[in-house]
Amino acid sequence: MAAAASSQAELKDEKKALRKQMRQVLQGLDLHNMQQQSKAVCERILASKLCSTSKVWGAYMTCEKLKEVDCMPIVDHCLQERGLQLLVPVVEDKHSNMTFYHIDNKEGLEETPPFGILQPKHTYSDGTPRRNAQELDDPMDVLLLPGMAFDAKGNRLGRGGGYYDKCLSSYMQQGSPAKPSPLIVALAFREMIVDSVPVDESDRAVDAIVTADQVYACSARAKAAF
Helix, strand or coil, X not given: CHHHHHHHHHHHHHHHHHHHHXXXXXXXXXXXXXXXXXXXXXXXXXXXXXXHHCCEEEECCCCHHHCCCCCHHHXXXXXXXXXCEEEEEXXXXXXXXXXXXXXXXXXXXXXXXXXXXXXXXXXXXXXXXXXXHHHCCCCCCEEEECCCXXXXXXXXXXXXXXXXXXXXXXXXXXXXXXXXXXXXXEECCHHHECCCCCCCCCCCCCCEEECCCCEEECCHHHHHHC
8 A cells, every 4th residue: 555655656746747847848839839830730630531530529729828739720620610510628617627518609719717718608699508518419529638748659648637537537427328438639749749658547548649740649549530
């Protein structure tokens, strides 16, 4: 028991140190560099088989202050293309609770503090309650998510809140039968790729990592999708 506790403490310290390192790396990225890389990442996604095989997309709302890949071209594609549905996250509280809600236009989004991240309003433009991922007829096919660091095996270092891991577990467990996991695709700047990300059994790996330079297909599903 003591050894396990020590191992968990060491893992926590390793994650903390890598987050500190990555914050410094990301702070060194200038706006033009991020824009160019983001454009290339989105082009790779939009040119992939995902766009012809996926009907329900989950996507984060880009936060420039957090130095994330700008995925708005993909968001725009999902909103403009007939037959596609888009789900975006809403942070419910400070206890890692997050829910994905359907949006049908960008007018349904509003900035939220403290970072000004766009989140869906509670209702559609006609006043009806906004549907969440559990209420859609079809399951989420693909989920685009951010992060701070990734390795070639698909291991991901987030910001430490555990929101995505908890949300995904809850999403897949609800309903009968249980929902399948969406294809989890991380969007990353090339500077976010490291040799190894410290993880334990509770950390969910991603299926693919897409950078400006290449696609890291980390699962059989990802190899088929790209």
